[in-house]
Amino acid sequence: MSTGSTARTGSTAQGSTPNGRGYRGALRRPRGIVGAAVLVVLVAAALLVPLFTAGYDAQSTDTFAAPGWEHPFGTDELGRDIAVRTLYGLRVDLVLLSAGVLAAMVVGTLLGAAGALSRTAGLALQRVLDIVQGFPSLILGMVIALLLGPGIGALTVSIAIFSLPGFARLARAGLLAQERRDYVLAAQTLGISRWRVLVRHIIPNTIDPIIVHTAIAMVVAIFLETGLSVVGLGIQPPEPSLGSLLNSGVRFLSLSPAYVLGPALALLLLALSFTLLSDALNEEVLAK
């Protein structure tokens, strides 16, 4: 939820307007450049790590080594390199977060569209979303962890359910706002088919806030995964994820303080890259 409010204020801009320079413009802003660069480096490192290392379970006798040349972030209780495990954890996180947020985006947008088409469905949708949003994210995650058993499945479902209301509200509000715009009336007067108006005009004008919202939804999802995993209700060690590595790191905090540095840095950079991208997109794509 951290910067949800900025995303929400942005959404009132009702689609893209001539002043913003669109997605390319966002990549010309300092925040956009830094955010995109950090994200590209993280994704590349996560994708390429199997090519250069012997897997995340390569043990050695060198346990709890301090950070140094051989192990940039030290080693853990079984002598495994923490930097390597962090990158493997990042792979798990990237897959999990994308799956959860993408599912929320598709389902949320469809629900929102249904809510915009029918008044009754719209009111019912609002109430359901109120209820979902009434749950604090971690409590929702815990209830789902209890239901499905802690793990990747429960986390993906939690992320999808928790992110869904944001997308659904944006889609509904966007469609309702476009419907009343003059150009829609103009297009109808010109005899252009409803379907064509929808596909050529309304959807492109509604989709921008939804795409921009994805960045902030990713940040919230990252917090949910790591938070649940740190208390032990997310991804279970020895499977690495940023959260499960932090969970082990917290356990060994007094013995080896450096343990948490690697996963903490990766988490911070990942969240920061999406926050910066979200800022840049809000300013350029949704500019008033």
Next chain:
Amino acid sequence: MIGYLIRRIPSAVLVLFATSVLAFVLPRLAPGDPATALAGPEATTVEIDAIRADLGLDRPLLTQYLDWLGHALRGDFATSYVTGRPVVDLIADRAGSTVQLAVLAGALMVVLGLGLGLAAGAVGRGRVRTGIDVLCTVLLAMPAFLSGLLLVLLLGIAVPILPVSGEVSLLDDPEIGIQYLILPALALALPQAAAVGRLLRSAMDQARREEYVRTAVAKGVPARQIVVRHVLRNSLSSSLVTLGIRFGEILGGAIVVEAVFARSGLGELAVTSVYQRDYVVLQALTLIAVGIAVLTQLLTEIGLAALDPRIRLGATT
């Protein structure tokens, strides 16, 4: 004002009612049966059935729900399956720790957040402002437990001046208690303060562009007075809205922060109850958490309506 409140209440009640149903039903769909678990591995079917009847789990779901809700409304949340103690007692034991943490964190959030926002928003540009912007952006990319971990590394291990694990109640020993409380409270407050500060700053930027500010400048009103009387005053309402939401985030974040700092508060109780499949406890905690969230939301809206007559008179949907 009262009319506005009456319009808002049905939806709040609906959310609470739906939550109570969800909190009651969802855990029951989970695999594993508390009666079987309680009876132990060598129990016979007859014994398990006896325990189930004893717990009232053999009755129809609707009867169980109404019974549970009736007791819950009177503040009785049944008895924990695992510990055999009333859930209310379990919660009362832990509540003090979480309340102390949340209150201090909330106060820190308000002070730091408004301070950061005001410091950045009072000036149009400059190094201070850029510095605060960067700080807020980094803090926003941190969940509370991460800022907590960094605080522990910095102030607990690198320069060991504060205790990093465990707790002493403020009521038992205020001087020691506050030392245990500072780091976790600060950890919870920092990310939320950054959000509040950023919002206040951008609201102030927007207010500064208004025509009444230009008029005030033209009249020769001193700069300080313009900031306080015109810019700040017209920017506070959006920050107030966010304070309510942010306080909810503090309560949610407390679950993880308590684990990192080894405090035994309500968050720790919730985590343990999931591990032990003690769903009576989780039900009660879920209902309380959502109740607090709904109440905070309602209070925020009341505060906002008191500030802004347009909302009070129903201009918004």
